[in-house]
Amino acid sequence: MTRQRRLVYDVLLRDLDHPTASEVFLRAKDQLAGISLATVYNCLETLTEAGLVKQVNLDREPSRYCPNLNEHAHFFCMGCGAVEDVAPASRDGGLQGWCIPSGSRVEKMEVAMRGLCRRCAAGEEHSVETAASGASAPDRSAN
Amino acid sequence: MTRQRRLVYDVLLRDLDHPTASEVFLRAKDQLAGISLATVYNCLETLTEAGLVKQVNLDREPSRYCPNLNEHAHFFCMGCGAVEDVAPASRDGGLQGWCIPSGSRVEKMEVAMRGLCRRCAAGEEHSVETAASGASAPDRSAN
DNA sequence: CAGAAATCAAGAATTATTCTAAATCAAAAA
DNA sequence: TTTTTGATTTAGAATAATTCTTGATTTCTG
Known part of the structure; x- marks a missing residue:
């Protein structure tokens, strides 16, 4: 060092x-x-x-x-450009959400999300989407 | 066109x-x-x-x-360099595995996995890890 | 077919990153 | 303390993927 x-x-x-x-x-x-x-x-x-x-x-x-060594994903705000860490909800961090081809070994998984952070989402008073409570249903078009 | x-x-x-x-x-x-x-x-x-x-x-x-327009993730084989599509297991493709900060809106999610495809995993007769059945427990150190 | 607009080709330019070579530094040996 | 040795730093050149520019060509529209 x-x-x-x-x-x-x-x-x-x-x-x-x-x-x-x-x-x-x-x-x-x-x-x-x-x-x-x-x-x-x-x-x-x-x-x-x-x-x-x-x-x-x-x-x-x-x-x-x-420098965050914990398992986490990243959220990129399209409004302000900020990047936030996103903690896993379950112990396996979303891996079970995918049909891994049998026989293959997954060594690591990288998860990135794009969207609007709380502040940027709040600043967009478009119609009803005031984003007051939890995250609204995303597009989920994973690459 | x-x-x-x-x-x-x-x-x-x-x-x-x-x-x-x-x-x-x-x-x-x-x-x-x-x-x-x-x-x-x-x-x-x-x-x-x-x-x-x-x-x-x-x-x-x-x-x-x-050109696959369905929602899917990508699996990159570290052995042969092949890239495979990975279908979502649940309707929401792993998004519920993460603690989205409340108020923020996720527009899209990109999921990439690295590992060994079935053929490359099988070719590695290292000790016990013969990868005969399903995918073994991954590291899951999502970036 | 004429004119306008879009697209193409070739190569220059850009940008993030890596490489190179010389200079510097730091720990171990004398 | 000096010397040695090897790693690290620095500055700038080199690289590689991608984008941009310009003029030529093709494709629409009437």
Whole structure:
């Protein structure tokens, strides 16, 4: 654990907002002026390989990084761009919702949701969809 | 629906193996020598916007394309690289497995699994994990 | 068929990320 | 403390997938 790795990790732990590598770089520079973007990429890769950090991807957007090691999915708000962690409801985190072909082994599952966060959904007073209570029925067109 | 779009779409329908844009390009060239990679990208984008095709991403790998319009997840075999569609078991496709923050609206969910397909799992006679029956308990470390 | 609009092809441009090579650093050995 | 050794950092070049630009071509519409 070098100084740069420590710093990159601390940046991720400070705000749990799933920054991109460039965002991590900008924040890290404030505390260690000489750090380079390549080093940030190196550190993020090292931390990811070490299992301290998870790389989070949605579509072809730049990768984001997340120090939450608990099992979780990610929610991407189409309104404000925020990314939130989503906890599993059941012990198996939705895997039983799918017909896994018999004989195959699932090593890991990645779940990403797109939609509007509470604040953005509330700001949309379109007709009846005021989203006051729980999540409304989603489209569920899983890729 | 131009000739090029029709061809790209036909290529996707012929083998349902989730080719990348480059692979689509190679297959399309056999039937329409003059087609360009840029056109293949254009057509794939147009077809995707039209809702006839879905773009499938895993990590930072090149996008793949899928003409299956039914709700489904994707299984990526780490052994042979094949991509399979995975049908939902329940009507809601695993969404109820997650604690959606109240007030937020989920518009769509993308589910990707990594593991070994039946053939690759069977080829691994490591100790006891012969994967004879159903899928063994996965790691479920959803990103 | 004329004119307008859409689409195509070729290659340049973009962008996130990775690679390279030289410089720096840190721990262990002397 | 100096030297050695190997890993790490840095800056910039390189890469790869994708997008953009431009002019040519095709396709509609009348």
